[in-house]
Amino acid sequence: MQIGPHALPSPVVLAPMAGVTDRPFRILCRKLGAGLAASEMLTADTRLWTTSKSRWRMNHEGEPEPRVVQLAGADPQALAEAARLNVELGAQIIDLNMGCPAKKVCGRLCGSALLSDEPLVARILEAVVRAVHVPVTLKIRTGWDREHRNGVNIARIAECCGVAALAVHGRTRADFYAGSAEYETIRDIKMHVRIPVFANGDIGDGKKAREVLDFTGADGVMIGRASHGAPWIFRAVNARLRDEFATPALLRSEVRDIILAHLDSVYCFYGEETGVRIARKHLGWYCGQLLGEPAAVRRNLMGAVNTAAQFAQALKHFDEWVGEAAVAA
Numbered sequence: 001m002q003i004g005p006h007a008l009p010s011p012v013v014l015a016p017m018a019g020v021t022d023r024p025f026r027i028l029c030r031k032l033g034a035g036l037a038a039s040e041m042l043t044a045d046t047r048l049w050t051t052s053k054s055r056w057r058m059n060h061e062g063e064p065e066p067r068v069v070q071l072a073g074a075d076p077q078a079l080a081e082a083a084r085l086n087v088e089l090g091a092q093i094i095d096l097n098m099g100c101p102a103k104k105v106c107g108r109l110c111g112s113a114l115l116s117d118e119p120l121v122a123r124i125l126e127a128v129v130r131a132v133h134v135p136v137t138l139k140i141r142t143g144w145d146r147e148h149r150n151g152v153n154i155a156r157i158a159e160c161c162g163v164a165a166l167a168v169h170g171r172t173r174a175d176f177y178a179g180s181a182e183y184e185t186i187r188d189i190k191m192h193v194r195i196p197v198f199a200n201g202d203i204g205d206g207k208k209a210r211e212v213l214d215f216t217g218a219d220g221v222m223i224g225r226a227s228h229g230a231p232w233i234f235r236a237v238n239a240r241l242r243d244e245f246a247t248p249a250l251l252r253s254e255v256r257d258i259i260l261a262h263l264d265s266v267y268c269f270y271g272e273e274t275g276v277r278i279a280r281k282h283l284g285w286y287c288g289q290l291l292g293e294p295a296a297v298r299r300n301l302m303g304a305v306n307t308a309a310q311f312a313q314a315l316k317h318f319d320e321w322v323g324e325a326a327v328a329a
């Protein structure tokens with residue numbers, strides 16, 4: 001799998017998720033086998049880049065290459081300028097968000113709402129591709145509603161404008177997250193363009209990844225929600241796609257160490273107050289995935305008010321879990 005000059009180590013990539021795919025989570029997923037990990041979306045409105053949220057989102061220190069910055073916006077010139085500035089700051093791939101179902105982001109029409117205006121999509125893509133010397137990728141849904149699945153048109157426009165790769169979530173904007181993802185439109189898109197296509201939506205294990213790749217002919221898969229509390233999913237899906245059935249399961253002690261190191265990196269990145277809040281979200285997911293969510297354990301983990309107490313609770317409960325059995329995932 002190749003995006004511009006970048007050969008990806010794996011065709012299984014992490015989906016951009018606002019509030020989830022921060023620098024600590026991206027580094028973790030890359031370490032565990034994700035071929036690429038885009039940042040949370042960053043608004044193209046540079047006036048908002050001084051907020052702490054944007055500054056965290058723009059921080060890529062220590063991240064493995066290629067560094068991908070996802071931009072959201074609707075104005076071609078603003079997006080082009082935002083792309084140029086991010087490349088100056090070290091972005092090696094610019095990803096454009098036309099997949100987010102929110103009607104407005106930062107008060108402006110953007111995300112998948114743009115799919116209903118194909119000429120505007122073309123103007124945005126032309127402007128951004130022209131503005132930077134790095135590959136520009138695009139993330140879309142299959143269309144804006146089930147009567148208007150124009151994903152193939154958008155993909156052709158993208159290819160004509162010089163977009164280097166496409167990720168397609170198998171739902172329309174109107175679907176939001178309801179129902180199941182469909183892969184027929186992704187297959188149609190793949191048949192009509194030559195640029196690499198990532199299939200996205202409801203891929204939760206290696207078997208499903210294999211089925212989706214076989215059905216769509218896509219070049220890779222993008223995984224979002226299934227990575228919550230399970231960043232090791234990339235390791236497992238890679239093994240399945242390579243038919244490496246002998247890949248040993250992770251030991252519980254290894255999983256515990258991954259979780260504790262993740263907490264530590266969240267604390268270092270965000271500091272005490274925000275760190276404890278962000279880590280709580282991930283701990284909730286780890287707890288749900290691994291500990292079966294016993295109420296008392298959940299209360300202890302979720303109720304800790306500072307990083308030291310939270311880390312101590314996590315250490316205690318995951319140590320107990322390691323003591324129960326050896327093999328985890």
Ligand SMILES: Cc1cc2nc3c(=O)[nH]c(=O)nc-3n(C[C@H](O)[C@H](O)[C@H](O)COP(=O)(O)O)c2cc1C
Binds near residue numbers: 099100169223
């Ligand atoms: C919490 C959350 C935040 C998301 N934020 C973004 C985003 O910032 N940019 C984007 O393109 N898609 C965003 N998405 C959509 C995902 O990238 C992905 O397309 C979607 O979750 C479907 O994939 P999945 O079924 O593997 O989760 C978000 C999804 C979730 C669940």
